[in-house]
Amino acid sequence: MGLLTELRNSISRAVDRMFSDADPKRIGIYGPPNAGKTTLANRIARDWTGDAVGPESHIPHETRRARRKENVEIERDGKSVRIDIVDTPGVTTKVDYKEFLDHDMEKDDAVRRSREATEGVAEAMHWLREDVDGVIYVLDSTEDPFTQVNTMLIGIIESQDLPVLIFANKTDLDDSNVQRVANAFPQHETVPLSALEGNNMDEVYGKIAEYFG
Amino acid sequence: MPEVTPGETDDGVQIDLISGARMEGLTSMEKIRLILDGVREGNIVVLEEGLSPDEESKLIEVTMTEISPDEFNGIEIETYPQSGTQKQGLLDRLIGTASPKKLTVIGPANQIETLHKDENLISALVSRK
Numbered sequence A: 001m002g003l004l005t006e007l008r009n010s011i012s013r014a015v016d017r018m019f020s021d022a023d024p025k026r027i028g029i030y031g032p033p034n035a036g037k038t039t040l041a042n043r044i045a046r047d048w049t050g051d052a053v054g055p056e057s058h059i060p061h062e063t064r065r066a067r068r069k070e071n072v073e074i075e076r077d078g079k080s081v082r083i084d085i086v087d088t089p090g091v092t093t094k095v096d097y098k099e100f101l102d103h104d105m106e107k108d109d110a111v112r113r114s115r116e117a118t119e120g121v122a123e124a125m126h127w128l129r130e131d132v133d134g135v136i137y138v139l140d141s142t143e144d145p146f147t148q149v150n151t152m153l154i155g156i157i158e159s160q161d162l163p164v165l166i167f168a169n170k171t172d173l174d175d176s177n178v179q180r181v182a183n184a185f186p187q188h189e190t191v192p193l194s195a196l197e198g199n200n201m202d203e204v205y206g207k208i209a210e211y212f213g
Numbered sequence B: 001m002p003e004v005t006p007g008e009t010d011d012g013v014q015i016d017l018i019s020g021a022r023m024e025g026l027t028s029m030e031k032i033r034l035i036l037d038g039v040r041e042g043n044i045v046v047l048e049e050g051l052s053p054d055e056e057s058k059l060i061e062v063t064m065t066e067i068s069p070d071e072f073n074g075i076e077i078e079t080y081p082q083s084g085t086q087k088q089g090l091l092d093r094l095i096g097t098a099s100p101k102k103l104t105v106i107g108p109a110n111q112i113e114t115l116h117k118d119e120n121l122i123s124a125l126v127s128r129k
Helices: A003-019 A037-049 A107-130 A148-159 A178-184 A201-212 B020-024 B028-040 B053-066 B090-094
Strands: A025-030 A067-076 A079-087 A134-140 A164-169 A190-192 B015-018 B044-047 B075-079 B104-108 B112-117 B122-126
Touching: A025 A037, A025 A107, A025 A201, A037 A067, A037 A079, A037 A134, A037 A164, A037 A201, A067 A201, A079 A201, A107 A148, A107 B053, A134 A148, A134 A201, A148 A164, A148 B053, A148 B075, A164 A178, A164 A201, A178 A190, A190 A201, B028 B044, B028 B053, B028 B104, B053 B075, B075 B112, B075 B122, B104 B112, B104 B122
Parallel strands: A025 A079, A025 A134, A134 A164, A164 A190, B015 B044
Antiparallel strands: A067 A079, B044 B104, B075 B104, B112 B122
């Protein structure tokens, strides 16, 4: 990107943020497949609106379209923050329909699912460059966070000057290692949680209000 | 050394080492096309200076649009982790201290497997088609 274009975009973003306090911030929930993004989006949406965002599954790429839940109002310390939650498909650089065959899926269904997944990832990348005001990056804290996709995605988010919170999810599991996640991205705040069990959600909402309010 | 045409490399794996100078004059989409055309032919592409975050984002997006069952499963991409992965602000980028220069290895997902990666070493296993 050219220097002037980058400077212009950066100033434009700053101005947008200064004068758009009345509008809800669009917060993208990003991360690799199966990190628990939809479980988190549903937890937030149910806690504050009573509705869910979308179906959850242990099969990768259950979310194949970016889904938005608008006007989620989170109250913290006497203040309220209004956000639009954008639950995005798990980002990856490869999709092989054969991996879905291991989940008792017929070939036609697996091919269709993989095609939808690729469209969803492309859409998620587009959202990230154009349409989000902040990012919650969700990681499965039982998995190694030092992956290429995580490194690239965090780099892309940083290059967009977007505020980002790292959520170390699945702390209810025995293999959870929150410190490993915090060590991988020391430049960002890491918040431990279990979206499934609803553990540590007070801190989660506090940080959302602090970062995106 | 005599030059070999692509048709003569069927029993091997072609590795394209692309210099920073070769990439310098290209637009983002030209870089992405250069990479993906090579990878889709089964080549391993090594970039001397890597891509910017914006270009990496577009590379993922374009890769997704080109995935086709039984034909192309996507890419494996590896770069050294940025040391310290420190956030760099606009000023850093303006004065050029946030250069994306980082050796990057890209290959077809079904032919390249990363065995080990740390800040100083990328070890990958490359197989034939």
